[in-house]
Amino acid sequence: MQFGYFDDERREYVITRPDTPLPWINYLGCEEYFGIISHTAGGYSFFRDARLRRLTRYRYNNAPLDLGGRYLYLRDDRSGQTWSPSWMPARSALSQFTCRHGLGYTTIASTFDNIHVETTYFVPLGETLEIWRCRMTNQRAEPADLSLFSSIEFCLWDAWDDATNFQRNFSTGEVEIEDGVIYHKTEYRERRNHFAYFACSAPIEGFDTQREAFLGAYRGWDAPLAVERGSLSNSVAHGWQPIGAHHVRLSLAPGETREVIFVLGYHENPKDQKFDPPGSQTLNKRTVKPVIARYLDSHQVQQALDDLRAYWDGLLRIQQARTPNLHVDRMVNIWNPYQCMATFNISRSASLYESGIGRGLGFRDSNQDLLGFVHMVPERARQRILDLAATQLPSGGAYHQYQPLTKRGNNDIGSNFNDDPHWLILAVAAYIKETGDWSILDEAVPYDNLPGSETPLYEHLQRAVQYTLDRLGPHGLPLIGRADWNDCLNLNCFSDTPGQSFQTTTNKDGKVAESIFIAGLFVLSTQELAALAERTGRLEDAARYRAESARMRELIYQYGWDGEWFLRAYDDFGNKVGSQECQEGKIFIEPQGFCVLAGVGLENGYAQRALDSVARWLATPHGIVLQQPAYSRYYLHLGEISSYPPGYKENAGIFCHNNPWVMIAETRVGNGARAMEYYLRINPSNREAISEVHRCEPYVYAQMIAGKDAPTHGEAKNSWLTGTAAWNYVAITQWILGVRPELDGLRIDPCIPPEWEGFTFRRIFRGAEYVIEVRNPRHVSKGVTAVRVDGKVWQGNLLPILPPGVHTIEVELG
Ligand code: GLC
Ligand code: GLC
DSSP: OEEEEETTTTEEEEEEEOOOOOEEEEEEEESEEEEEETTTTTTEESOOOTTTEEEOOOOHHHSSSSBBBSSEEETTTTOEEEEETTTTTOOOOOOEEEEEEEEEEEEEEEEEETEEEEEEOOOOOTTTEEEEEEEEEESSSOOOEEEEEEEEEEEEEEHHHHHHHHHHHHHHHHHHEETTTTEOOOOTTTTTOEEEEESSSSSOOOEEEHHHHOOTTOOOOOOOOOHHTTOOOOOOOBSSSSEEEEEEEEEEEOOOOOOOOOOEEEEEOOOOEEEEEEHHHHHHHHHHEEEEHHHHHHHHHHHHHHHHHHHHHHHHEEEEEOSOOOHHHHHHIIHHHHHHHHHHHHHTTTSSBBBBSOOOOHHHHHHHHHHGGGTTTTHHHHHHHHHHHHBBBBTTTTBBBEETTTTTGGGGGOOOTTTHHHHHHHHHHHHHHHHGGGGGGGGGEOOOOOTTOOEEEHEEEEHHHHHTTBHHHHSSSBOBBBBBBSTTTOOOOOOOOOTOOOOOOOSSSSSSSEEHHHHHHHHHHHHHHHHHHHHTTTHHHHHHHHHHHHHHHHHHHHHBBBBBOOOOEETTTOOEEHHHHHHOOEEEEHHHHHHHTTTTTTSSSHHHHHHIIIIIIIETEEESSSSEEEEEEEETTTGGGGGSOOOTTTTTTTEEEGHHHHHHHHHHOOOOHHHHHHHHHHHHTTGGHHHHHHHTTTSSEEEEOOOOTTTTTTTTEESSTTTHHHHHHIIIIISSSSSSEEEEEEEHHHHHHTTEEEEEOOOOOOOEEEEEEEEEEHHHHBBBEEEEEETTEEEESEOOOOOOOOEEEEEEEO
16 A cells, blocks of 8 residues: 655655655755654754754654644634644645655645645755745635744754753743744853744744743644634743744735745854844844845745755766666665765664664764765765764774764763774775775874874774774684674673663673674675775785685684574674574574675685575565574573564564675675565565555665564664665665776676666766666676677776766676
8 A cells, every 4th residue: 555656757755645654754954954854744953963953842752753843834814714734733634635755855735725835845055944935825716815824843952951951941942033033042142152043034923932822821733822813922932942933914816826935044153253232142143144035035945946956966867777677766766875865964863763862973884874875975975984983993993973063982872892993994995986086095084083193094994904803702703892783782791780771781801702794794894905905005914904804704614604504693601693503593694694795605605505594594575584583582691682572673673774785695696586586675665565564654765674573574663764775775786786886997797687688877987977788688697798888899897987978888798
């Protein structure tokens, strides 16, 4: 069952009824100012940091789930009827409803009693504000007298404090109102030099800034008293809950359309120019007024929307596929890179599942997010790499997270996740492959942000490798530390105290438990580093890293192979995890996917056997589960993984992030049919038809789909902010369609379902446009037999870096 459809031409998902199984959201903004917006206008906005600079208030896990947002209300001033044109919060009986989630904007349109209202929400490029452009059309035969009300609830900046510190916060709220613009300036009198504002393009009848005045005592957002009454009371908030609400009256002739624009924004003043006149307590509005004036202008707004479209045209044009499968094309060409932008920007901080007050940017997560983003805005990827590296510790290890506002490592979440530093190597390698910008390796970057500790970035990568070499266990395999990629495999935690964090509790010295996953990651990262070393003339380093890689591979064969698949780990007692010998958790997905992806087991048949075991034990119609059998009880020595009920999250859920590792692994053994099969099982567009089962948005990946042990098998959770986005994008574009940037050029090495006749792929790479036509006349999965570049025969399948311009590449498989 579907709740909407894809409009591929306009690159929108069109939701056609408001009662979707869950709120289906979109992101506004792609630089500094961000918002989440649900299909019924729920959500909130922030500047850079979802916790520390929250503009509007949102209550998580509310009932209904999604309440609070960018709500408009309409009132028919003749009949007194009122309604919500976005359905929520009044759940009005609309005669028509559509929500179009597009790239960086959302348009909600509805009709109520022949009044059609269409509101577009977006953030103009380069600005720290959002626009609500509301167009109302009178479709009646007679004139309509309407009142339009806007509403938002301000957050007092630090969202955590805002949600907890009421003894203070009920007294601190302050606003100013000037020329119909509502300014929110709580804490501006003391240490803040930023404020929020909410403006309206039409002359207003009135405003409210105190929540109770607007809603009425004991009322909620579904039925504000002021809307019912048809007038606001010009309330000025002193403490309590500052809000912004405008009232605009409109008389519309039959057929007439009117547009009203609202602007909600964030603004900073220089610290010594906060007040105007100086010495007063009045906001200095000199620099914000021109910004407000600009975006209350209809032409400017249209221009900004056109610019946003053009921006996305440019980003998406870098990689475009046309294949025999619609779901491949739709995700590759539109939604998957779009989701990669969101994960790059927001990491795991703000979604319907991430409260914006919990997590900053994860070291491991951000490095992986970059893999799906680097081709779009490489300069930003470069900066991110340097920021991440600057939080690395002198030991080579990493803080697990950092706060985007301060760019400082976050101690609350701890460190010693022993996989963390290796992801930096993969990110740097991906960046250089995409751009050819070797200079990044020479950038001076500090450790733990300590001035004076700078070394070239290259040395950071070396220390990452050394970090593991300094932490090898009894079998010579990498010690797992607090956990590896699987945050919940806590082999040194041994927590029996309720509420203790699995992420920060360690009760063992950590000298025994080893991770075969990290071993696989190490094999890959040392190969990558060796290649970087070689190309920069560090031949001894290159040889050393190759030797380390080979040594680790041998250790995996010796101590990390269980007979039919790769082991997962050794626990603190030196016992196997992920082995036939285990009662539960006999086989795990991560080492199968990652070891093979890294090339382990290709030469001795282990790779094929491991992947056959995945197909046999872990694959389901909804994706590949994390392990089997699921843990049926809590095991002290395994930690959080066994805290989840069977089939959810890391305990045998379909953790979509690691499914693409298996897809890539399948391409490495040449099984294009299986790679595509796995790809389609979790592809959200392909799952659209079962939206009542999947429940999350059909246009983006979710972190998890409930596994076969769960009563709700097939149900997705944690949509949007997941490494699934980057890895699926890498899997489909670079390994299945096989167009892969390498240090010396563009490799073309598809691994596709044999029945495909071929496909085309356009790729802008290092300044040239490659128009690649792949033909598959002999219906194979893999194997390039002939290549022509601009009509001339080319040897091998590594395309050179071509001069600017459009180039025709003909590729034949056989
Ligand atoms: C979450 C975390 C990620 C981790 C994964 C598996 O997605 O953000 O860092 O690797 O869970 O536990
Ligand atoms: C929990 C989740 C895991 C996530 C971690 C982040 O352990 O199960 O997915 O990575 O929290 O702190």
